[in-house]
Amino acid sequence: MVSVMSPVVWVLTIAGLLGLVAFDLVVIARRKHAVTIKDATRWVLFYVGLAGLFALGLFLFAPGQSGSEFVAGYVTEYSLSVDNLFVFVIIMARFAVPGPAQDKVLYVGIVVSMLLRAVFILAGAAAISAASWVFYVFGAFLVYTAVRLALEGESDPDDFKENAVLRGLRRILPLAQDYDGARLTTRANGRRQLTPLVIVIAAIGTANVIFALDSIPAIFGLTQDAYIVLTANAFALMGLRQLYFLIGGLLERIVYLNVGLSVILAFIGVKLIVEALHGSHIDDLGAIHLPHIGILTSLGFIVGTLFVTTVVSLVKSSYDSRRAAVRVKADD
Structure with a gap:
């Protein structure tokens, strides 16, 4: 496994990340109301700020291009995670999750996803170390995924289909029919049963893992340092829950x-x-020279693409809204 960080740094980093996870759990336990826009904004800024401080530490103290690689990886993972939010919105709508329970559902689902992603990252790093041809597989898979993603239409709650994991859980677990606030268990028909939140958490977790099949090969395309891959994924996922509440309504x-x-x-x-x-x-394919694409070039391309995508999308949405308003007035 490739990493420029010492075992001590690994241990301290993992301990710090686990501390953040525990801190987040305490915050959720103490919150008695649904997450507001103000709450979400504050926590998104907090986690983005933490990622920024972590990047600064890498720029100052880590060897090589660790800082640039982390920033590129974090921006990539965070932007790809935004696509997860569409699925989260669909899952929440499909299962009619109560507002106060959504925060807990996202937290548990994302923590499970972080653990599973860590396994994927270690496996991917080991595969790359063992065989260089894995790069061809990852590269081809990402190109295929890019084409598939570009051809996908808009998502709709009715499009959601339960996967084999969810269907299996429904068969083997004692599930109640109704929610009981944000509780995972309840008493129904004279016995203790699990609430539908368990299925929702499983849906969020498995959705995150499926998205990891795209995002983890993507970040390995920016850095082969398992430490950078792991931390970029962790920071991106930590801010994802708050981002859901902040921009859920803006995704459209x-x-x-x-x-x-x-x-x-x-x-x-x-x-x-x-x-x-x-x-x-x-180094050449016939008359075509294959250039080396540095990390700064990659970072610039990623940020530039996201900027153009956002601006063009907002312009298009604004134009469509004005046209819709004109049609309504014309009908009146």
Whole structure:
């Protein structure tokens, strides 16, 4: 496994991340109301600020390009995670999750996802260390994912289908029919049963893992340092829950998000394949020279793509809203 960090740094970092997870749990336990926009804004800024401080520490004290790689990885993971929010909105609507319970559902689901992603990251790092051809596989998969994502239409709650894991849980677990606030268990029909929140948490967790199949190969296209991959994923996921409450209603306005993310995934996929070719001492394909794509170039491309995607989406949404308003007036 490739990493420039010492075992001591690994231990301290993991301890710090676990401390943040525990701190977040205490905050949720003490909160007695549904998450407000003000709450969400404050916590999003808090976690983004923490990621910024962590990046600053890497720039100052870590060797090589660790700081730049973390920023590029974090921005990529965070932007790809925004696509998760569409699925979260669909799941919450599909299962009619009560407002006060949504925070707890997202927390548990994301923590489970963090643990499973850690396993994926370690497995991916081990695979890359063992065989360089894994880059070709990751690169081709990202290009395929980019094409698939670009061709996807808008999501709708009616499109949600329970996967095999959820169907299996429904068969084997004693599930109550109704929610009981934010509780995971309740007493019904004279016995203790699990509430539907358990299924919702499983849905959130499995959705996050499925998205990890795209995002983890993407970040390995930016850095092969398992430490950077792990921390970038952790910080991106930590802010995801609060981001859900902050911009959940704005997601519909980012109409070209899938297109922007597909461009980023395709870029990283091609970058991976080019790096694999360089590793095989292939610097040219016929008359085409294969350039080295540095981390700063990658970061600039990713940020630029996200900026253009957001601006064009908001302009398109605003234009559509004005046209709709004109049609309503004309009908009146």
